[in-house]
Amino acid sequence: MNTLKPYVFLILAIVSLNTANAQNHLNNNPEKFEKNWESLSKVNQVPDWFQDAKFGIYTHWGPVSSAFEGADPNKHYGGWHGMLMYLDGKKVPTKDGKPSSNYSHHKKKYGKPSKYGYKYLIEQFNPSGFDAKKWADLFQKSGAKFAGPVAMHHDNFAMWNSKATRWNIMNYGGIDPSAELKAAIEAKGMRFMASFHHAFTWKYFAPAHAHGNINPKDYDLYTSPHSLESDTPDERFYKEWWAKLKEYIDVYQPDLIWFDWWLENMTEECRQEFLAYYYNKGIEWNKEVAVAYKETTFPITTAVKDYERGRPNQPKNPAWLTDTSPGAWFYRPGAQFKSPNELIDILADIVSKNGLMLLNVPPNPDGTIPPVMENLLIDIGAWLAINGDAIYNTRPWTIFGEGPTRLPEGGHKVEKHKIEYTNTDIRFTKKSEKEFYAIVLDTPKNQIVIKSLSTQIGVLNSKIEEIVLLGSAEKIKWKRTDEGLVIDAPKSYPTQYAHSFKIVLEGYKENDIGGAIDAHKD
Numbered sequence: 266m267n268t269l270k271p272y273v274f275l276i277l278a279i280v281s282l283n284t285a286n287a288q289n290h291l292n293n294n295p296e297k298f299e300k301n302w303e304s305l306s307k308v309n310q311v312p313d314w315f316q317d318a319k320f321g322i323y324t325h326w327g328p329v330s331s332a333f334e335g336a337d338p339n340k341h342y343g344g345w346h347g348m349l350m351y352l353d354g355k356k357v358p359t360k361d362g363k364p365s366s367n368y369s370h371h372k373k374k375y376g377k378p379s380k381y382g383y384k385y386l387i388e389q390f391n392p393s394g395f396d397a398k399k400w401a402d403l404f405q406k407s408g409a410k411f412a413g414p415v416a417m418h419h420d421n422f423a424m425w426n427s428k429a430t431r432w433n434i435m436n437y438g439g440i441d442p443s444a445e446l447k448a449a450i451e452a453k454g455m456r457f458m459a460s461f462h463h464a465f466t467w468k469y470f471a472p473a474h475a476h477g478n479i480n481p482k483d484y485d486l487y488t489s490p491h492s493l494e495s496d497t498p499d500e501r502f503y504k505e506w507w508a509k510l511k512e513y514i515d516v517y518q519p520d521l522i523w524f525d526w527w528l529e530n531m532t533e534e535c536r537q538e539f540l541a542y543y544y545n546k547g548i549e550w551n552k553e554v555a556v557a558y559k560e561t562t563f564p565i566t567t568a569v570k571d572y573e574r575g576r577p578n579q580p581k582n583p584a585w586l587t588d589t590s591p592g593a594w595f596y597r598p599g600a601q602f603k604s605p606n607e608l609i610d611i612l613a614d615i616v617s618k619n620g621l622m623l624l625n626v627p628p629n630p631d632g633t634i635p636p637v638m639e640n641l642l643i644d645i646g647a648w649l650a651i652n653g654d655a656i657y658n659t660r661p662w663t664i665f666g667e668g669p670t671r672l673p674e675g676g677h678k679v680e681k682h683k684i685e686y687t688n689t690d691i692r693f694t695k696k697s698e699k700e701f702y703a704i705v706l707d708t709p710k711n712q713i714v715i716k717s718l719s720t721q722i723g724v725l726n727s728k729i730e731e732i733v734l735l736g737s738a739e740k741i742k743w744k745r746t747d748e749g750l751v752i753d754a755p756k757s758y759p760t761q762y763a764h765s766f767k768i769v770l771e772g773y774k775e776n777d778i779g780g781a782i783d784a785h786k787d
Contacts, residue, residue, distance in 0.1 A: 298544045300537040306566040308544050311584045312553035314456065315521065315569070317658040318410035319616050320649070321623045322642075323460050323523070323588075324400075325415050327422055328383075328390040328437070330596040331630035335374060340366050344594050347383045347420045351472035357493065379476040384483060387422060392438040395632030397445035401453050403634060407642035408649030409624075410657070411456035411521060414442055416513055418462045419469040419525075421486055425517065429508040432486050442632075443517050458521035461510060465527040467491070467498045496530055503535060514543055518550055523557040523571065523588070523623065540567060557586050557623075559677075571623075576611075577675035580618040580661045587615050589680060590625035591641060600627070602637060605644035609762045610686045612645075613704045616656050617665040617692035648760050651736035655694055655702035655765035662693035662701045663724055667717045670706075691715055699727075699772045702735075703750075705764045711754055713766075718750035728771040734758070735765040 298304050332346045343349040349367035352359050359365060368378065375381040404412040414424050423433035425443035435441055447457045470487040473479060479487050489499050498506075513519070522543060528536065540556065540563065547554035556568040571586045589611070591602040612622050626642070628634050649656060668690030672679055686706035695701040703715055718725050732741045732752065736759030743752045750768075758764050 295548055297548065298541045300534070300541045302537070302564055302567065305537065305540050305544070306564060308540075308567060309553060310555065310566065310568050312555055314553065315411075315555045315621070316584045316660075318456065319621050319656050319659070320407075320409050320612060321411040321456075321458060321521075321621065322404050322407065322409045322626055323413055323415055323458065323623060324626045324628055325418070325590070325594045326596075326628045326632065327415070327418055327420065327424060327434075328386045329418070329420060330628065331389065331391075332371070332374075332386060333595075333597050334630060336370050336598065338599050340370075342366050342370060342597075345419065345469065346371070346595075347386075348469045348472055350378050350383070351476055353378075353476075356475045357472040378473070379478045382473055382476075382479070382487075383420060383470070384486060387432065387437050387486075390434070390437050391630070392434065392440055392442070392632045394629065395440060395442055395445075397442065397449040400446065400634065401449035401455070403639060403642055404450065405453040405455065405646075407646040408653060409455060411458050412446075412450050413458035413460070413519065413521075414446055416443060416459035416461055417509060419465045421463055421466045421470070421488075423509060425513060427509065427512060429512045430485060430505070443513070447517055447519075456520040457517070458523060459513060459517065459519045460523040460525065461513075462525035463506060463509065464531055465525065466506075467495070467502055468527065471495065498531065503531070506531075507535065507538070510539065511542065514546055518546070519554070520552065521555045521557065523586075524559065524562060526559045526562075526573075528558070529560045529562040536562060557588075572620075572675075572679075573677045574681070575675070575677040575679040576615050576620055576672070577618055578672040578679075579675065580665050582619060584619050584621065586621045586623055587611075588623040588625070590627065591638070592627070594625055594627060596627050596629055596635075600635070600637075602641055605641055605648065606762045608641070608645060609648050610684075610690075610706045611680075612656065613692045613706060613763055614666070614686075616659060616694055617661060617704070619661045648762055651759050652704070652763070652765040654696070654735060654767065655704055659694035659696055659702070662695040664693060664717060666690070666692040667715065668706075688713075691717075693717075699770045701768055701770075703766045703768060705766070708758055708761070708764065709754055713752040713754065714749045715752070716749040718745065719747055720745055721747050725770075727773055729768060730771050731769040733767040733769070735767060736760065741766070 329346050333342060336342060346367050349365045350371040351357050352365035352368050354362050354364045371378055375385060416424050421432060423430050426435035426441040427433040450457050467488055471491060471493045473487050474490045475493060488502055543554060557571045558568050559571050569586050571588055574589045576587045592600045615622050626638055670684055670686050670690045673682060688705060688707040688709040690706040692704045693701060705713055732743050734741055734755055737755060739755050741752060
């Protein structure tokens, strides 16, 4: 009888268990990120949840929202009111030597900015109409998959119950919209995001210092005194910038942090410290988080590039983001907004090029959302409810589209070019190797001809088995010719904007000859 056999099995079992535990330890405890680009470039900077989402919402709202109440609707006012309200043409020079329209409006409404500065706007803030559940319900109806507040704009004011700064909405409003929105948004199955714009605060409040009359105890709002030309924040600025950001990460655990510009002017070390801290927090929370940036703030291997009111004119890899607004960023009385049709066409163009849209919603000064904005979001959501399969969870197809209407160039602010897409402009997205979508960006009057899918062009080398119009039960008639894929116009369309055709393929086939010796005989 072999008395060693049970012990051998026991030893093998222990070794096997230890090996499994070690493997689980590695799987459950990924390597922490260090404060250098080499380490940070190992992150999966575009998590699947983010690339699948395609559409998100954030909200420009705060003390400055009330600044334009009573403004002359026939005059142009710059959006950075907290900065432009100090441009008097004397202490702060202007191009024509005259006061800015923001300065004149502010002086007329409140008094001289030297006496009634931005601090006065904060003291007047009255967010009495804010309702996080209503916001989240509307965002869900819009079809957004992630949403959240502008946590801190250039004005250095925290839209959360902050311990890092006394200039916060709990102290000047009695609410914590970040906490309420996080709970309401996540309850609707959406991811929670927050945006930070306070790197530019150093430049934003420089004109306020030019007027003087700022109490030194308020430097925690206006920053330390410095010249208009200064591009070098002081040590205090860096310390306070990081304290606010770190507090928000720790308390609200956002899935996405979005940065506005000017952070690229701050030190490389502070940017690396943020990324390492946030990505390591993601590991701690057991979820993949994402960071969006502008300009050259981060290497593209470490975060998601954002185009403000713009987008590339061709597909880009890795996935990227567009932040845009249907009108002004903050509340304006009688604001003019883009139509649902325009925004849906832009969304389809963005998604076809491997991008996502982050759409701004500018609430009223009291925190209610204007009816015109509600209707706009509901219309977008109604379209996505029918056409969402062509948008969500998709990836770029072989080509992004066809048609006469193209962006003349890619990059920031290209939306300044007024583009109206037609019924011959088509954008493609892909669900799998056997299923892709053709989104026709306006209602066709007759047949739809997709020239890229011609039998004479090698873009599509698989047999089409079926074509379905999303949202319709009507059988779609089609044929593929030298001219292109010709789709007969259906009797009716389920939506009044763009129309999505799902194209189901047989799939690629290939004979498996193998490597038998006989196959290679002369």
